[in-house]
Amino acid sequence: MPSLKDMRVRIAATKATQKITKAMQMVAASKLRRAQAAAEAARPYAEQMTKVLGNIAAAVGDLGAAPRLLVGTGSERVHLLLVCTAERGLCGPFNSAIVRLARERANALMAEGKEVKFFCVGRKGYEQLRRLYEKQIIEHIELRAVRTLAFEHAENIGEKIVRLYEQGAFDVCTLFFSRFKSVIAQIPTAQQIIPPVFEGDAGNNNGVVYEYEPDEDEILVELLPRNISVQIFRALLENAASFYGAQMSAMDNATRNAGEMIRKQTLTYNRTRQAMITKELIEIISGAEAV
Amino acid sequence: MATFHFDLVSPEKVLFSGEVSQVDVPGSEGDFGVLAGHAPLVTTLRPGVLAIYSEREAQRIVVDGGFAEVGPAGLTVLANLAVPVDEFDVAALAGMIKDTEEDVADEKDGWNRDKLAQKLDRLKALQAALGH
Numbered sequence: 001m002p003s004l005k006d007m008r009v010r011i012a013a014t015k016a017t018q019k020i021t022k023a024m025q026m027v028a029a030s031k032l033r034r035a036q037a038a039a040e041a042a043r044p045y046a047e048q049m050t051k052v053l054g055n056i057a058a059a060v061g062d063l064g065a066a067p068r069l070l071v072g073t074g075s076e077r078v079h080l081l082l083v084c085t086a087e088r089g090l091c092g093p094f095n096s097a098i099v100r101l102a103r104e105r106a107n108a109l110m111a112e113g114k115e116v117k118f119f120c121v122g123r124k125g126y127e128q129l130r131r132l133y134e135k136q137i138i139e140h141i142e143l144r145a146v147r148t149l150a151f152e153h154a155e156n157i158g159e160k161i162v163r164l165y166e167q168g169a170f171d172v173c174t175l176f177f178s179r180f181k182s183v184i185a186q187i188p189t190a191q192q193i194i195p196p197v198f199e200g201d202a203g204n205n206n207g208v209v210y211e212y213e214p215d216e217d218e219i220l221v222e223l224l225p226r227n228i229s230v231q232i233f234r235a236l237l238e239n240a241a242s243f244y245g246a247q248m249s250a251m252d253n254a255t256r257n258a259g260e261m262i263r264k265q266t267l268t269y270n271r272t273r274q275a276m277i278t279k280e281l282i283e284i285i286s287g288a289e290a291v
Numbered sequence: 292m293a294t295f296h297f298d299l300v301s302p303e304k305v306l307f308s309g310e311v312s313q314v315d316v317p318g319s320e321g322d323f324g325v326l327a328g329h330a331p332l333v334t335t336l337r338p339g340v341l342a343i344y345s346e347r348e349a350q351r352i353v354v355d356g357g358f359a360e361v362g363p364a365g366l367t368v369l370a371n372l373a374v375p376v377d378e379f380d381v382a383a384l385a386g387m388i389k390d391t392e393e394d395v396a397d398e399k400d401g402w403n404r405d406k407l408a409q410k411l412d413r414l415k416a417l418q419a420a421l422g423h
Binding site: 038041044045049052055056150154159209210211212213214219222223226233 | 320332334
């Protein structure tokens with residue numbers, strides 16, 4: 001049975017923890033607002049980009065002569081999984097949800113006899129994947145020192161990917177990140193970026209014949225690597241918003257659990273205290289009676 | 292005067308979205324003006340100044356590379372960088388050119404050096420376009 005003093009110390013410790021989680025929740029909430037605004041501001045660009053690219057891709061008649069970034073290498077043997085996670089934890093299942101999706105995909109691909117390579121962005125995903133696929137991780141990047149995510153960071157990653165692709169390191173590249181739906185809902189998403197996949201009506205240009213300056217090929221040569229950077233940039237921004245959303249709800253839970261614990265501990269503390277008082281009184285009374 | 296829809300977006304945000312009467316775009320093959328009913332066109336941009344003329348006002352925006360698409364729905368410009376002329380920091384650009392020049396001199400790896408040299412050319416072209 002712990003002494004009253006021990007119990008007081010424990011309650012104080014729980015209260016201190018609650019203060020920390022509460023503060024973290026509020027910091028996450030304010031950062032979330034900014035991250036969310038940034039993610040939403042980046043969406044139009046990424047969407048327009050896909051649309052323009054889709055239009056051009058649909059207009060390219062001769063697929064044999066088209067750049068390999070658009071049509072692929074013609075084989076699907078080596079897959080590169082670009083896994084984007086956060087740098088820090090304390091955010092509930094955010095990181096593991098992305099890693100799980102990537103792992104499932106990797107296992108499915110390997111079961112089909114394909115080769116899988118990993119490119120990790122963010123420390124947490126790298127640490128989790130390293131345990132299982134140490135040898136298959138060809139590169140990892142940490143964005144720890146980055147305060148506000150700029151397009152340049154995504155561009156650097158994009159350039160590395162394109163370079164690996166040109167060296168023939170892989171055939172298909174899939175991007176894993178968490179799409180920000182709302183504060184309580186973040187959806188781990190897989191998106192194939194090389195060769196690009198056009199969804200919906202992108203690529204349907206309604207029979208409009210475009211004129212190209214300089215010519216289609218030159219535009220594609222510039223547009224395709226750029227599209228990859230844009231998609232990565234967008235994924236990183238969505239990830240940042242999702243991260244703060246996940247952290248906020250995780251810390252909200254932690255604060256509530258701490259409150260519950262404090263309530264229980266205080267109750268036990270008071271009961272023990274009263275029991276001790278009663279015991280002392282009985283001792284005094286029986287002592288007095290004996291005299 | 293007839294108007295058409297114009298979107299100017301950079302990776303970070305949407306800079307302009309609305310009805311305009313004319314836009315002058317610095318295309319890589321030469322500057323061109325877009326009016327309502329322009330023929331469908333896709334082109335790359337060179338670093339330069341993009342001018343927007345709407346009913347009442349005119350805006351000048353510094354753009355650095357990217358794409359312009361004229362379609363049935365209007366004009367869309369995807370710029371790598373887009374900053375209004377009066378907010379653009381010319382001194383910072385000069386500083387970047389200097390930094391990049393040093394980087395080019397230091398870089399041993401051929402692939403990286405090509406990339407940096409390209410970047411340097413772009414920055415210099417931008418500086419020239421601004422008339423400094």
